Amino acid sequence: MKHTIAVIVENKSGVLTRIAGLFSRRSFNIDSLSVGATDNPDYSRMTITVHGDRDVLEQVIKQLSKLINVIRVSELGASESVERELAIIKVSADKDSRSEIMQIVNIFRAKIIDVSHRSMIIEVTGDEEKVDAIVQLLRQFGIKEMARTGKVSMVRGARVVKA
Amino acid sequence: MSKMTGAQAVLECLKREGVDVVFGLPGGVLLPLYDAIYQSDIRHILVRHEQGAAHMADGYARATGKVGVCIATSGPGATNLVTGIANAYMDSVPMVAITGQVNTWLIGKDAFQEADITGITLPITKHNYLLRSATDITRVFREAFYIASTGRPGPVLIDLPRDVTVDEVEFSWPEVELSGYHPSVKPHEMQIKKAARALMDSSRPVIYVGGGVRYAGAHRELFELATKINAPVTTTLMGIGCFPEDHPLSLGMLGMHGTKYANYAIQESDLIVAIGARFDDRVTGKISSFAPRAKIVHIDVDPAEVGKNVRVDIPVVGDAKNALHGLLKEVSPKARSEWNEKTETWKKDYPLRYIPDMNVIKPQFVIEKLCEIAPDAIITTEVGQNQMWAAQFFVHKDPSKFISSGGLGTMGYGFPAAIGAKMGRPECDVIDVAGDGSFLMNSQELATAVVNDIPVKVAVLNNGCLGMVRQWQELFFEKRYSATILGRTSPDFVKLAEAYGAVGLRATKPSEVEPVIRAALATDRPVVMDFIVSPAEKVSPMVPAGATLSEILELEWCDVAQSCHLEKIYAEGRKEVLGQEEF
Numbered sequence: 001m002k003h004t005i006a007v008i009v010e011n012k013s014g015v016l017t018r019i020a021g022l023f024s025r026r027s028f029n030i031d032s033l034s035v036g037a038t039d040n041p042d043y044s045r046m047t048i049t050v051h052g053d054r055d056v057l058e059q060v061i062k063q064l065s066k067l068i069n070v071i072r073v074s075e076l077g078a079s080e081s082v083e084r085e086l087a088i089i090k091v092s093a094d095k096d097s098r099s100e101i102m103q104i105v106n107i108f109r110a111k112i113i114d115v116s117h118r119s120m121i122i123e124v125t126g127d128e129e130k131v132d133a134i135v136q137l138l139r140q141f142g143i144k145e146m147a148r149t150g151k152v153s154m155v156r157g158a159r160v161v162k163a
Numbered sequence: 164m165s166k167m168t169g170a171q172a173v174l175e176c177l178k179r180e181g182v183d184v185v186f187g188l189p190g191g192v193l194l195p196l197y198d199a200i201y202q203s204d205i206r207h208i209l210v211r212h213e214q215g216a217a218h219m220a221d222g223y224a225r226a227t228g229k230v231g232v233c234i235a236t237s238g239p240g241a242t243n244l245v246t247g248i249a250n251a252y253m254d255s256v257p258m259v260a261i262t263g264q265v266n267t268w269l270i271g272k273d274a275f276q277e278a279d280i281t282g283i284t285l286p287i288t289k290h291n292y293l294l295r296s297a298t299d300i301t302r303v304f305r306e307a308f309y310i311a312s313t314g315r316p317g318p319v320l321i322d323l324p325r326d327v328t329v330d331e332v333e334f335s336w337p338e339v340e341l342s343g344y345h346p347s348v349k350p351h352e353m354q355i356k357k358a359a360r361a362l363m364d365s366s367r368p369v370i371y372v373g374g375g376v377r378y379a380g381a382h383r384e385l386f387e388l389a390t391k392i393n394a395p396v397t398t399t400l401m402g403i404g405c406f407p408e409d410h411p412l413s414l415g416m417l418g419m420h421g422t423k424y425a426n427y428a429i430q431e432s433d434l435i436v437a438i439g440a441r442f443d444d445r446v447t448g449k450i451s452s453f454a455p456r457a458k459i460v461h462i463d464v465d466p467a468e469v470g471k472n473v474r475v476d477i478p479v480v481g482d483a484k485n486a487l488h489g490l491l492k493e494v495s496p497k498a499r500s501e502w503n504e505k506t507e508t509w510k511k512d513y514p515l516r517y518i519p520d521m522n523v524i525k526p527q528f529v530i531e532k533l534c535e536i537a538p539d540a541i542i543t544t545e546v547g548q549n550q551m552w553a554a555q556f557f558v559h560k561d562p563s564k565f566i567s568s569g570g571l572g573t574m575g576y577g578f579p580a581a582i583g584a585k586m587g588r589p590e591c592d593v594i595d596v597a598g599d600g601s602f603l604m605n606s607q608e609l610a611t612a613v614v615n616d617i618p619v620k621v622a623v624l625n626n627g628c629l630g631m632v633r634q635w636q637e638l639f640f641e642k643r644y645s646a647t648i649l650g651r652t653s654p655d656f657v658k659l660a661e662a663y664g665a666v667g668l669r670a671t672k673p674s675e676v677e678p679v680i681r682a683a684l685a686t687d688r689p690v691v692m693d694f695i696v697s698p699a700e701k702v703s704p705m706v707p708a709g710a711t712l713s714e715i716l717e718l719e720w721c722d723v724a725q726s727c728h729l730e731k732i733y734a735e736g737r738k739e740v741l742g743q744e745e746f
Contacts, residue, residue: 010343014293018285025286055470062467068290068310071343163342 190236217247253570314346375439575604
């Protein structure tokens with residue numbers, strides 16, 4: 001089972017190491033991790049996807065909460081949250097394939113952010129499945145390079161996860 | 164306030180935190196700090212190896228309940244502390260370790276004696292700091308002492324670059340503000356009520372006590388609760404002494420080398436109330452068949468311990484003292500029951516025992532004599548057979564008077580820990596129960612004990628081998644004694660003690676044991692007692708690794724043949740070495 005958790009941490013050097021170290025030491029499996037600033041520059045927000053049963057998730061949350069630099073840990077249930085990933089993908093594209101690629105880009109409401117004679121860079125955002133799907137479709141043209149962020153996620157409605 | 168150097172600010176912080184003694188060894192980057200120590204009235208105990216400093220701080224902390232402080236220089240000094248810090252972390256000991264670091268502008272450049280000690284100690288500290296500015300010193304030291312000593316205690320490391328100790332700073336004393344640290348010491352009332360209800364409903368309860376009761380200073384409340392409801396009490400190695408072992412309700416220690424009756428009681432119980440204990444594998448045996456009929460109440464100050472190793476029916480997150488206070492209010496007195504009869508019958512039927520011998524000193528006999536002659540002494544231990552016999556055959560009554568490396572199992576811990584304990588409580592006799600293997604791992608601290616006039620006593624149970632591992636080889640590896648035979652002459656512990664200026668005494672016959680102990684306690688100097696004990700003696704009973712607690716074995720007693728066999732091996736090993744020299 002996959003679980004998504006939001007972790008609010010102090011924006012200090014070494015905090016990422018503490019979290020990554022905790023995961024490896026306790027044999028927790030991270031599927032994805034993304035870090036970025038919050039509206040308050042003193043704190044960063046991490047979105048971590050882990051897999052395991054409820055007991056593992058409970059341990060992950062409790063062990064993270066023990067770290068002094070961790071301010072708050074909150075599980076984000078899949079059904080009650082919105083989640084997004086971003087990927088930029090460089091595909092082979094010549095004059096024969098270019099229009100077909102553009103059709104796929106349109107269907108996925110993705111963007112073309114760079115074009116050259118032999119390639120294009122496509123930017124896509126969406127949940128994991130959507131990004132997976134466009135990657136799958138673009139494979140036939142030849143993916144030359146891809147960079148993908150981890151997932152970021154937020155609970156719908158009024159509830160907030162803040163320091 | 165006045166301006167001072169970073170180093171002076173560090174000393175001022177230590178003073179304000181109530182530190183009266185620190186254990187350490189200087190080095191290049193620590194020159195400014197040691198200059199400030201020279202001018203301060205805090206006592207500094209110079210060790211001979213930094214591992215000793217960490218264990219002394221640890222022993223001091225366990226004996227006094229205060230935060231122990233150790234100091235080491237950058238690079239190798241800092242890495243030498245690592246075992247001691249890991250030891251304190253596993254046993255939740257409040258400690259502040261101060262390490263020197265190269266100048267801030269050299270960090271990351273592989274400078275002379277540079278080591279990334281905050282990186283290295285990340286998984287073995289409760290928290291750690293690399294100071295980058297002298298203005299952070301007071302805040303960081305206050306936080307470090309607060310974190311080390313509150314909630315579930317643990318070691319905190321502060322890495323102190325040289326320039327930070329030289330820079331001038333305006334001294335201030337800010338309040339601790341940590342938005343990410345709120346130890347949950349107050350248990351939920353509802354959970355206490357549920358736990359009390361379970362205790363009232365139970366007909367076969369066992370209270371299972373760990374180090375958490377000791378750190379919370381809750382042994383009196385534990386005694387009140389157990390005697391009020393007539394519930395038997397078993398302790399872990401860390402919980403030893405939290406309940407007086409001469410009391411009818413005491414089941415002694417449980418687990419791998421626990422008593423048969425404690426293990427039987429756990430397996431038969433219908434309710435286990437775990438207080439400040441963490442269901443370690445040495446305690447539970449095979450986890451899937453641990454206490455199969457019991458409901459489990461787990462009281463712990465660390466929420467992450469609850470549900471980590473076993474399923475828990477009633478979790479109670481909070482400090483043992485608060486929880487016990489709460490329980491005492493909720494439960495009403497219970498009369499003695501069939502369950503008490505049953506556990507007491509087990510105690511009668513399956514006592515801890517050994518076969519005394521007229522000619523050979525049995526190690527258990529030495530422990531019994533220590534207990535008889537010095538019942539109020541602080542006992543520290545090394546790790547292995549000596550540790551288990553000290554746990555089993557000394558009658559413990561005071562949690563602060565049994566000091567042993569539980570979680571990490573660090574050989575070489577007991578002797579420096581004894582020095583630390585004696586510094587904290589000079590009025591007590593302090594005896595390190597050691598083996599001939601483990602004592603040598605930190606015997607260089609004899610110099611520390613002699614030079615600083617710290618009269619600790621070491622009782623070496625000299626069996627010529629790494630006994631616990633040898634025991635396992637005898638039982639599970641068809642007596643192939645791979646690398647566990649030390650022999651009878653390595654080294655002469657009496658001469659070793661004398662070489663350091665300590666007193667060395669030896670007993671080779673049972674009749675000499677008592678006079679040696681009395682002589683050791685009568686002198687006010689450090690003493691090493693060398694007890695030549697029967698080599699084949701095994702720690703019994705024993706739950707084999709991975710077995711269920713009820714499968715506890717009484718190991719064979721009559722080991723004369725095995726002893727002769729081992730003595731022969733010792734003699735032959737000696738001959739072989741000498742023979743090769745001649746060749």
